[in-house]
Amino acid sequence: MKKLVLIGNGMAGIRTIEEILKLLPDYFDITVFGKEPYPNYNRIQLSKVLQGNTELKDITLNEWQWYEDHNILLYPGETVVKIDKKRQLVYTDKGKEAPFDHLIIATGSTPFILPIPGADKEGVTGFRDISDCERMIKESDKYRHATVIGGGILGLEAARGLLNLGMDVDVVELSDYLMEAQLDRTAGELLQEELERQGMQFHLNTQTVEVLGNERVTGVKFKNGNTIATDLVVMAVGIRPNVTLAQEAGLVVNRGIVVNDYMETSSANIYAVGECVEHNERTYGLVAPLYEQGQVLAKQICGMNHQGYKGSIVSTQLKVSGVDVFSAGVIKETPETKVMKVFDEWQKTYKKIVIHNGRLIGAVLYGDTKEGTKLFSYIKKQASVEDYLASWQNTDEEESIVATMSDDEIICGCNGVSKGAIVKAIKEDGLTSLEEVKNSTNAARSCGQCKGMVTDLLELTLGDDYSDNSKETICGCTDLSHEEVVAEIRQKGLTLTKEVMNVLDWKTEEGCSKCRPALNYYLGMIHPVDYKDERESRFVNERLHANIQKDGTYSVVPRMYGGVTNAKDLRKIADVAEKYNVGMIKMTGGQRIDLLGIKKEDLPNVWKELGMPSGYAYGKSVRTVKTCVGAQFCRFGTQDSVGMGIQLEKKFEGLNTPHKVKMGVSACPRNCSEGSVKDVGVVGLDGVWEIYVGGNGGTDLRQADLLVRVKTEEEVLSYTAAFLQYYRENASYLERTSKFVERVGIEQVQKVVMNEALRHDLNQRMDQALSVYKEPWDEAIENQKTLKDLYQNITMK
Numbered sequence: 152m153k154k155l156v157l158i159g160n161g162m163a164g165i166r167t168i169e170e171i172l173k174l175l176p177d178y179f180d181i182t183v184f185g186k187e188p189y190p191n192y193n194r195i196q197l198s199k200v201l202q203g204n205t206e207l208k209d210i211t212l213n214e215w216q217w218y219e220d221h222n223i224l225l226y227p228g229e230t231v232v233k234i235d236k237k238r239q240l241v242y243t244d245k246g247k248e249a250p251f252d253h254l255i256i257a258t259g260s261t262p263f264i265l266p267i268p269g270a271d272k273e274g275v276t277g278f279r280d281i282s283d284c285e286r287m288i289k290e291s292d293k294y295r296h297a298t299v300i301g302g303g304i305l306g307l308e309a310a311r312g313l314l315n316l317g318m319d320v321d322v323v324e325l326s327d328y329l330m331e332a333q334l335d336r337t338a339g340e341l342l343q344e345e346l347e348r349q350g351m352q353f354h355l356n357t358q359t360v361e362v363l364g365n366e367r368v369t370g371v372k373f374k375n376g377n378t379i380a381t382d383l384v385v386m387a388v389g390i391r392p393n394v395t396l397a398q399e400a401g402l403v404v405n406r407g408i409v410v411n412d413y414m415e416t417s418s419a420n421i422y423a424v425g426e427c428v429e430h431n432e433r434t435y436g437l438v439a440p441l442y443e444q445g446q447v448l449a450k451q452i453c454g455m456n457h458q459g460y461k462g463s464i465v466s467t468q469l470k471v472s473g474v475d476v477f478s479a480g481v482i483k484e485t486p487e488t489k490v491m492k493v494f495d496e497w498q499k500t501y502k503k504i505v506i507h508n509g510r511l512i513g514a515v516l517y518g519d520t521k522e523g524t525k526l527f528s529y530i531k532k533q534a535s536v537e538d539y540l541a542s543w544q545n546t547d548e549e550e551s552i553v554a555t556m557s558d559d560e561i562i563c564g565c566n567g568v569s570k571g572a573i574v575k576a577i578k579e580d581g582l583t584s585l586e587e588v589k590n591s592t593n594a595a596r597s598c599g600q601c602k603g604m605v606t607d608l609l610e611l612t613l614g615d616d617y618s619d620n621s622k623e624t625i626c627g628c629t630d631l632s633h634e635e636v637v638a639e640i641r642q643k644g645l646t647l648t649k650e651v652m653n654v655l656d657w658k659t660e661e662g663c664s665k666c667r668p669a670l671n672y673y674l675g676m677i678h679p680v681d682y683k684d685e686r687e688s689r690f691v692n693e694r695l696h697a698n699i700q701k702d703g704t705y706s707v708v709p710r711m712y713g714g715v716t717n718a719k720d721l722r723k724i725a726d727v728a729e730k731y732n733v734g735m736i737k738m739t740g741g742q743r744i745d746l747l748g749i750k751k752e753d754l755p756n757v758w759k760e761l762g763m764p765s766g767y768a769y770g771k772s773v774r775t776v777k778t779c780v781g782a783q784f785c786r787f788g789t790q791d792s793v794g795m796g797i798q799l800e801k802k803f804e805g806l807n808t809p810h811k812v813k814m815g816v817s818a819c820p821r822n823c824s825e826g827s828v829k830d831v832g833v834v835g836l837d838g839v840w841e842i843y844v845g846g847n848g849g850t851d852l853r854q855a856d857l858l859v860r861v862k863t864e865e866e867v868l869s870y871t872a873a874f875l876q877y878y879r880e881n882a883s884y885l886e887r888t889s890k891f892v893e894r895v896g897i898e899q900v901q902k903v904v905m906n907e908a909l910r911h912d913l914n915q916r917m918d919q920a921l922s923v924y925k926e927p928w929d930e931a932i933e934n935q936k937t938l939k940d941l942y943q944n945i946t947m948k
């Protein structure tokens with residue numbers, strides 16, 4: 152068997168081995184040396200790992216077992232230190248010698264560390280591998296302030312991750328706008344505006360000249376003499392191909408290891424692939440071109456016919472939630488180019504297509520990147536403007552973009568998988584799920600941005616046979632899901648539960664205890680002002696405005712905004728408790744006082760004598776806002792958490808929501824009001840508020856996701872309103888925010904609420920919903936019919 156040795160157990164090297172195994176499964180005796188002590192993992196997803204919610208196991212591309220199954224001898228955590236090209240041997244740092252017939256060098260790149268004084272101090276790091284992520288995650292526990300040097304794609308993904316880890320983040324960029332290599336000024340400025348809103352601080356046109364501190368970094372100094380204090384410095388100023396080994400072995404090396412179209416280096420039987428390579432004077436830093444190289448190299452080593460590697464046109468997308476940016480091909484304008492531009496300043500969407508000699512050569516998209524994949528295909532084949540424009544004719548707005556694509560258009564940019572290849576695999580191999588398409592075609596196996604399109608293709612190809620297994624009908628009375636019912640109500644303008652049941656062919660005449668409350672909620676949400684709540688459709692607790700207890704009595708929880716009370720209210724509570732023989736007075740988890748054991752017929756009089764609003768402890772609505780004592784009394788407090796909590800509770804009091812909503816506001820990261828397990832958790836830091844959403848401390852324990860960092864109390868109210876309204880409009884009835892955020896993804900939620908126009912509209916609809924609020928206890932007391940029907944015809948004292 153021929154001995155094949157791979158140096159570098161990373162993305163390009165292992166993809167090449169996978170391609171070789173497809174062509175000649177048992178032909179080579181394969182040995183892999185990897186400096187990192189892990190199996191091959193998806194480096195692209197490190198940006199997610201840095202955010203703290205993804206682990207190595209989630210991003211592993213080839214499990215240990217894969218190496219065993221393919222008889223690959225893997226040496227993890229072992230570095231090759233020397234290549235002897237004459238004797239065809241490699242040597243490792245652990246004293247091993249391995250002979251080869253074919254050698255592949257796939258050593259990737261290393262982050263460029265600026266050669267400035269202090270760059271070797273503790274607390275200065277690159278962002279390249281798992282250990283970098285682990286270091287940053289650990290440091291974020293201890294330190295508050297990070298500075299990222301480099302406002303390119305890596306720097307911004309690092310900055311977003313560090314924000315998510317709760318750090319304050321400054322980004323220093325040499326150029327005068329962000330992602331200068333991939334964007335033009337307009338897109339760069341839109342991006343900056345959005346990221347500032349997310350909490351990043353930018354220093355553009357700024358050169359760092361020194362890292363300050365003794366052993367550990369304490370600050371950075373700029374060329375203009377300014378300094379900023381910082382605890383952590385992340386260098387993201389580009390990468391350098393890892394060429395030392397090749398250089399020392401006497402191979403021809405420029406910026407990268409020089410290869411020809413066959414991926415051959417200057418020495419026979421030694422090949423190179425990936426970021427360490429220079430081909431036609433170009434190096435690459437994205438996986439798509441590296442995988443193209445890997446395919447060519449596999450064919451070359453297996454002795455198959457091929458066209459050779461001709462270089463790649465690349466596209467990039469920033470993986471920062473709440474931001475959609477796409478760039479492909481040539482984006483700089485010159486006297487020879489023409490551009491098509493559409494800039495919607497209100498929606499903050501921007502599209503620029505660069506044209507040369509009537510052909511598409513590049514594009515930038517901001518705000519709406521749905522067209523990215525299609526544009527990239529057109530740019531790759533340098534399609535004419537006429538062809539591009541024609542592709543839009545006969546396109547139904549509602550139709551998925553994949554339907555309009557031709558078979559040779561690329562769906563998965565990272566892995567170079569075309570629409571035709573995916574459709575063929577679905578049809579010929581009987582694939583029915585995203586997972587199966589991933590395994591069979593490699594599509595969606597890297598950055599994951601094409602998942603939506605692959606799913607659309609499955610749907611398009613399989614038609615009625617496609618089931619995403621996620622359709623759950625409201626109940627047995629209908630075959631429609633929650634989502635479909637809401638869409639039908641909106642589309643057909645339905646206004647009453649009876650009407651919904653008739654028009655949508657309900658199988659039962661009266662509906663059931665599952666669908667009636669759901670329809671009542673949806674109709675109220677869609678027509679907040681005109682809809683008359685159907686009390687009889689509500690659950691018993693909501694009908695009676697009190698929680699029924701085990702023994703048939705009720706509990707009464709009066710509203711105490713922010714958990715704050717006073718002597719007068721406490722006195723009233725004590726009087727009522729004595730007068731009505733309250734069985735137990737208990738503090739609730741939400742910092743309220745619960746009067747337990749009240750008879751149904753006493754409820755209206757208890758409410759009247761309390762003279763306090765309902766605490767909604769029974770409702771599918773905003774319940775309590777728990778607060779910590781905050782800056783006024785606590786020595787750690789940085790913000791007025793009590794005031795903020797009271798404002799939130801007053802604003803959203805009585806709001807109907809798909810399920811109960813609990814909130815918490817704390818004035819420092821110690822988070823005494825436990826915002827990390829609340830539906831909405833607000834944490835005050837110095838000059839900043841962080842808003843977390845989707846937490847749950849109950850049966851479905853879930854840690855809340857950071858939605859956004861903002862500066863003012865008004866912004867906290869506005870972003871919270873936007874989130875809650877988005878939840879109200881898009882969650883299924885009885886779906887808690889934890890499930891909702893999990894289902895739609897925090898990135899999607901961020902995308903919506905961070906869009907200024909959408910946030911504005913959501914706030915308007917929220918205001919409308921809140922405008923019809925009536926205090927339910929007062930309403931019940933004043934309504935003789937309610938008193939008669941629900942509270943056993945009592946007389947008010």
Ligand SMILES: Cc1cc2nc3c(=O)[nH]c(=O)nc-3n(C[C@H](O)[C@H](O)[C@H](O)COP(=O)(O)OP(=O)(O)OC[C@H]3O[C@@H](n4cnc5c(N)ncnc54)[C@H](O)[C@@H]3O)c2cc1C
Nearest residue numbers: 159161162163186194195230231258259425426436437438
């Ligand atoms: C945070 C982050 C996000 C990214 N996001 C994207 C993205 O969204 N889209 C995209 O296309 N690309 C992205 N990239 C770039 C992409 O990950 C790289 O282009 C790709 O991983 C390069 O593959 P490679 O095999 O050439 O190098 P690597 O994946 O770096 O693999 C090289 C391996 O060789 C090992 N090695 C080096 N020297 C030796 C030696 N002497 N002996 C043994 N082993 C050695 C290294 O330790 C490493 O494990 C991202 C990169 C990072 C860091």
Ligand SMILES: NC(=O)c1ccc[n+]([C@@H]2O[C@H](COP(=O)([O-])OP(=O)(O)OC[C@H]3O[C@@H](n4cnc5c(N)ncnc54)[C@H](O)[C@@H]3O)[C@@H](O)[C@H]2O)c1
Nearest residue numbers: 301302303304305306323324325387388389436468469470
């Ligand atoms: N989503 C993605 O596709 C993705 C994500 C992360 C990383 N990557 C890849 O990782 C590699 C590294 O990314 P990167 O962003 O470091 O490289 P880059 O070269 O794209 O960007 C480096 C940035 O640093 C700036 N810079 C350079 N010197 C500076 C200095 N002294 N001070 C301040 N700023 C300075 C540059 O102007 C540029 O904006 C790239 O190949 C990139 O394609 C891709």
Ligand code: SF4
Nearest residue numbers: 779785788819822823
């Ligand atoms: S969260 Fe912080 S500010 Fe609030 S009470 Fe706890 S320690 Fe004090």
Ligand code: FES
Nearest residue numbers: 563565597598599
């Ligand atoms: S486009 Fe990145 S995985 Fe498909």
